[in-house]
Amino acid sequence: MEKIHVCSTADLSPGESRRVDTSPAVAVFNHDGSYYALADLCTHGNASMSEGYIEDDCTVECPIHTARFCLKTGKALTQPANEDLATFDVLVEDDEIYVMVPEGAAA
Numbered sequence: 001m002e003k004i005h006v007c008s009t010a011d012l013s014p015g016e017s018r019r020v021d022t023s024p025a026v027a028v029f030n031h032d033g034s035y036y037a038l039a040d041l042c043t044h045g046n047a048s049m050s051e052g053y054i055e056d057d058c059t060v061e062c063p064i065h066t067a068r069f070c071l072k073t074g075k076a077l078t079q080p081a082n083e084d085l086a087t088f089d090v091l092v093e094d095d096e097i098y099v100m101v102p103e104g105a106a107a
């Protein structure tokens with residue numbers, strides 16, 4: 001696995017998300033001070049989950065057709081998405097956020 005720098009914790013406030021240009025891209029979310037990372041591309045279509053809406057129940061809603069995914073597990077919870085999103089580990093070290101991606105995924 002490769003450790004990719006995302007941003008500082010000061011640059012990702014609760015309720016915000018950020019796209020990381022790995023290949024494939026990853027979306028990192030801050031939900032109430034906890035960080036989660038999912039595949040950025042919605043499993044239903046060509047939507048960037050980093051542009052989705054973080055909900056109170058620790059889910060993210062796709063910005064195009066409003067399918068919801070669990071931020072913790074990537075599970076597709078509502079239609080029209082049927083396939084889960086991949087998840088990635090997030091690390092915080094010295095107030096900097098990193099995501100762990102497979103070897104070779106760094107852009």
Ligand code: FES
Binds near residue numbers: 042043046079
């Ligand atoms: S593109 Fe995400 S639900 Fe359709």
